[in-house]
Amino acid sequence: MPLQLVYLGRNLTRNPLRTLLTAAAVALPITIVVLSSAVIDGINLFLDNSGKQLRLVVVNRASIVALLPEGYRAKLEVVDARRPIHVCGQRWLGGQLPNDPRPLSTLAADVDTFPAVFPDYLLRPGELEAWQTDRQALIVGRGTATQFGWQVGDRITINPSVPPYVPLQFHVVSTAPDAVDTYTLFCRRDYIAEELKRNHYMEDRVSLFFVKCRSASDLEFYRTAIDPFFANATDETMTQDEKTFMNQFITQQFDLPRNLTILCAITVLVATLAAANTMSMNFRDRLGEYATLKSIGFGRRAILATVQAESLAVCAAGGLCGALVPYIAFTYTRLREYPVPLIQQLQIRPVVCLLAVGVALAIGLLAGAWPAWLAARLKPVDAFRALE
Amino acid sequence: MSAADIELVDVRKVYRKGRNAISALDGLSLHVAPGSFVVIMGPSGSGKSTLLHLVGGLDAPTAGTVRVGDAQLEQMSERGLTAWRSRHVGFIFQMYYLVPVLTAAQNIELPLLLFHMTGRERRQRVRTALDIVGLSDRTDHRPSQLSGGEEQRVAIARAIVTDPDVILADEPTGDLDARTSEEILSLLSLLHAQYGKTIVMVTHDPRGAAHGQRVVHLDKGILDRDVQNDTHAATAAAHK
Ligand SMILES: Nc1ncnc2c1ncn2[C@@H]1O[C@H](COP(=O)(O)OP(=O)(O)OP(=O)(O)O)[C@@H](O)[C@H]1O
Ligand SMILES: [Mg+2]
Numbered sequence: 001m002p003l004q005l006v007y008l009g010r011n012l013t014r015n016p017l018r019t020l021l022t023a024a025a026v027a028l029p030i031t032i033v034v035l036s037s038a039v040i041d042g043i044n045l046f047l048d049n050s051g052k053q054l055r056l057v058v059v060n061r062a063s064i065v066a067l068l069p070e071g072y073r074a075k076l077e078v079v080d081a082r083r084p085i086h087v088c089g090q091r092w093l094g095g096q097l098p099n100d101p102r103p104l105s106t107l108a109a110d111v112d113t114f115p116a117v118f119p120d121y122l123l124r125p126g127e128l129e130a131w132q133t134d135r136q137a138l139i140v141g142r143g144t145a146t147q148f149g150w151q152v153g154d155r156i157t158i159n160p161s162v163p164p165y166v167p168l169q170f171h172v173v174s175t176a177p178d179a180v181d182t183y184t185l186f187c188r189r190d191y192i193a194e195e196l197k198r199n200h201y202m203e204d205r206v207s208l209f210f211v212k213c214r215s216a217s218d219l220e221f222y223r224t225a226i227d228p229f230f231a232n233a234t235d236e237t238m239t240q241d242e243k244t245f246m247n248q249f250i251t252q253q254f255d256l257p258r259n260l261t262i263l264c265a266i267t268v269l270v271a272t273l274a275a276a277n278t279m280s281m282n283f284r285d286r287l288g289e290y291a292t293l294k295s296i297g298f299g300r301r302a303i304l305a306t307v308q309a310e311s312l313a314v315c316a317a318g319g320l321c322g323a324l325v326p327y328i329a330f331t332y333t334r335l336r337e338y339p340v341p342l343i344q345q346l347q348i349r350p351v352v353c354l355l356a357v358g359v360a361l362a363i364g365l366l367a368g369a370w371p372a373w374l375a376a377r378l379k380p381v382d383a384f385r386a387l388e
Numbered sequence: 389m390s391a392a393d394i395e396l397v398d399v400r401k402v403y404r405k406g407r408n409a410i411s412a413l414d415g416l417s418l419h420v421a422p423g424s425f426v427v428i429m430g431p432s433g434s435g436k437s438t439l440l441h442l443v444g445g446l447d448a449p450t451a452g453t454v455r456v457g458d459a460q461l462e463q464m465s466e467r468g469l470t471a472w473r474s475r476h477v478g479f480i481f482q483m484y485y486l487v488p489v490l491t492a493a494q495n496i497e498l499p500l501l502l503f504h505m506t507g508r509e510r511r512q513r514v515r516t517a518l519d520i521v522g523l524s525d526r527t528d529h530r531p532s533q534l535s536g537g538e539e540q541r542v543a544i545a546r547a548i549v550t551d552p553d554v555i556l557a558d559e560p561t562g563d564l565d566a567r568t569s570e571e572i573l574s575l576l577s578l579l580h581a582q583y584g585k586t587i588v589m590v591t592h593d594p595r596g597a598a599h600g601q602r603v604v605h606l607d608k609g610i611l612d613r614d615v616q617n618d619t620h621a622a623t624a625a626a627h628k
Binding site: 006011013101379387 | 441446447467470471472473475477479481483487488490491494497498499501502546
């Protein structure tokens with residue numbers, strides 16, 4: 001092996017704990033970068049799918065938590081008879097299992113129009129029939145189903161987070177194997193309406209309407225036509241295409257993409273500082289060595305390369321671990337099925353890993369820059385005097 | 389086998405620290421004949437190390453000229469000096485300054501990385517250098533596994549492996565006991581006598597001075613005394 005490589009290798013193992021901790025300090029942010037990219041990827045995939053569905057979302061203009069009369073559905077259906085649409089009213093239930101704190105995202109949907117408005121769910125003949133005939137039917141996103149270990153035919157009880165506030169019984173009729181949304185649960189609104197009525201709550205209001213259009217031009221038309229239609233009603237509406245609505249929902253509720261990016265930037269910065277600190281300590285420990293190499297006749301470039309090579313090697317090792325561990329975990333282990341709220345399961349693309357390793361190398365380059373410069377500029381005479 | 393002469397003419401070296409100016413060398417002129425063994429002595433702070441650094445091209449004089457063989461050092465760039473050092477100078481320090489993570493052989497091989505040479509050629513050179521310093525059996529030992537005297541032998545092997553024209557040693561026995569010091573001094577005498585190297589050695593040790601052909605005394609940055617050593621202890625020691 002060339003002596004230069006031997007020297008590099010021995011330098012790395014000179015202080016194994018220091019090297020290991022530095023690599024770990026780089027690995028962790030790289031893992032965060034990789035996972036965050038996967039989450040942002042997932043959100044974008046979700047939004048892209050929403051954009052393809054030719055659906056509008058109609059909510060109460062006053063606030064997203066305010067409700068709309070269910071009677072609006074009939075009015076929506078006759079805004080323009082020449083442009084037929086399907087309208088599905090939905091009411092938010094949220095909910096939890098009796099003995100499980102994990103929040104569920106349950107929506108009660110109009111039975112008749114759900115299959116037409118959400119054809120991307122591709123309900124199979126048996127499932128469709130069960131949905132139409134079983135008052136307690138429940139369609140569970142497959143991610144949620146996996147998380148809770150549910151199968152078609154299971155009976156489950158959900159305590160809603162909103163009225164009617166009583167335990168509700170359901171039968172799982174589908175785990176939506178083809179749906180892009182793997183997270184949401186849909187039950188029948190007629191069942192919920194009955195329960196609301198029985199517990200003396202208003203049952204004739206919905207959280208939102210999904211409007212399925214036949215074409216892009218119809219979608220354009222309804223996007224602007226609906227709101228003026230209800231302009232002077234008690235409850236004014238706000239109509240957006242599904243992608244805009246979802247995007248707004250995600251950014252307003254969590255601002256996930258932005259916050260994740262900030263988180264990544266901060267952790268990468270911290271890693272850079274940690275690695276830079278290590279490289280500075282190494283530099284101070286090896287003052288005499290660098291001075292000797294220079295007096296032997298090694299030039300600035302050789303010294304610079306020595307320091308940078310070590311910094312790059314440590315950070316590259318950390319970066320590789322930080323990228324490979326989540327990649328393997330989310331590609332080849334059961335974690336692959338781990339459902340993430342709102343979005344699909346995490347899919348880590350190899351190109352993201354590659355980019356993350358690039359980030360790690362950039363950390364190495366930055367961390368080594370100052371010590372490498374100092375080492376390259378070091379005057380042997382000064383170093384020897386300092387060490388005397 | 390090669391050797392160079394050394395000529396310093398009216399050399400001044402002033403260190404500035406803020407408003408203070410310390411004159412380390414104050415108009416020193418000196419000629420060292422090729423292949424001679426010169427010992428530099430003098431009280432602490434008299435400018436001995438400074439002189440060695442100037443001759444080795446590690447530092448530039450404030451005024452005056454320094455010539456080593458054909459090289460006029462004060463006219464060379466830092467880059468030029470660095471390249472020149474790798475071919476023409478071998479340094480030996482009081483604190484050895486070996487790379488602790490490399491073996492004796494690897495430490496000696498380091499300077500050869502700056503030469504275009506095959507691996508076989510490098511190993512051959514390293515083996516020869518180890519033979520000369522008498523450490524053929526310690527090739528794969530790390531500095532921490534060697535005694536002080538052995539470490540200094542490795543440092544000497546590292547200094548001679550490139551076959552330099554001059555060897556500059558700054559208190560090479562400063563950290564060693566009397567017996568080990570004597571061994572190191574004999575080794576330097578041998579390099580001088582057998583291989584004809586020009587050697588400039590700084591020492592506080594009068595016994596060390598006995599190995600030189602000539603003893604130059606510095607005081608406050610100027611030449612105080614310049615004594616020829618008639619006993620030729622150096623030659624004598626080499627043939628012991
Ligand atoms: N880089 C520097 N900055 C400031 N002053 C320096 C520097 N290098 C040397 N000096 C001063 O120059 C003078 C000569 O120093 P030098 O190291 O050459 O002495 P020396 O004869 O080798 O002493 P010693 O026997 O203690 O090694 C001293 O007064 C020292 O303090
Ligand atoms: Mg000195």
